[in-house]
Amino acid sequence: MNDLQYYGWTENLLKLKEVSDFNYLPHGRVTVSHKTRYEVVAEKGFFSCELTGNMLFGRDPSEYPCTGDWVIFQPIDNDKGVIMDMLPRRQTFFRLKSDAVSEKQVIAAYVNKAFIVQSLDDNFNVRRIERFMLQMAGEKIQPALVLTKSDLEYDKNETEAALRHLSTKMPVFYTSIHDANSIKALSEFIQPNETVVFAGSSGVGKSTLINALCGKEVFKTATISASTGKGRHTSTRREMALMKEGGILIDTPGIKVFGVTNDDTGLLIDLMDFSRFEGQCRFKDCQHIHEAGCAVIQAVDHGEIDHGVYENYLKLRKEAWHYNASVHEKRRRGKSFARMVNEVKKNSSKYR
Structure with a gap:
């Protein structure tokens, strides 16, 4: 039982x-x-x-x-x-399906927390972290950034500076499977009966991390590739495991491209830390794109907002708008087709 x-x-x-x-x-x-x-x-x-x-x-x-x-x-x-x-879904973690403009790919459901897993090597990418966070915010999933391979040589000051606008909105864990204390800190963040999904690129150590948290090998991991120095990708499906302390962990295949579908401008503005300039723009409905007197654009020009952060803001807004416009058009065409079918049925019945 x-x-x-x-x-x-x-x-x-x-x-x-x-x-x-x-x-x-x-x-x-x-x-x-x-x-x-x-x-x-x-x-x-x-x-x-x-x-x-x-x-x-x-x-x-x-x-x-x-x-x-x-x-x-x-x-x-x-x-x-x-x-x-x-049962009706809650707190669904999904992304825009690859090579599609209006189709979602569901990754996991009933997710309480999502660990954005990146390794402290060439895999570290703040822009990708912003994408994950925006998508999770729309589903009220609590994000956490898990940086693996902290035993490698890296510039912590540079890393913290790149994450300054995000670290106040989610916890950041520096982990290594060779450091038991770093695994313990992550384990203590997971409450009994909570569901946590692990998301990130191939080779960042998601499966290895889950094995460490469970205290046994629940998912197979591959050896380090001699040519790249990175772990080979082994996860090919979304799979669940239980921690001894009661947490529910979901491993996922490596995600190369993470398309967003969340077009909540308010969430995006808060994520990028633009809300601190609220009320300073000339226009109340300023979208921070090209409006004259925009405090956010001025902050970018004066170096108060990182230019890369602002460029990603524009990119994410465009992607989400395009997705939702495509969904709306798809629904409109579906309704038009249904009306046409009903009209054909109605006309054909006249001649029976």
């Missing part, structure tokens, strides 16, 4: 289940997703599940279950089942 409270089950989730048409069936949490097959942990064991036809063909792929989702399923035998329903 599994106690699902260790996997994050709560009274609020029970209330969500009660309104489902399938509330009489067992529930569980997706621990691993393989396209349209899912490994689910339930009270009576672990099940390999597939989707019912209504879920498979009646939903957009972005609405299929993902790692972290809570589902209701019909057991077939001791270790197989069919997913009949899914």
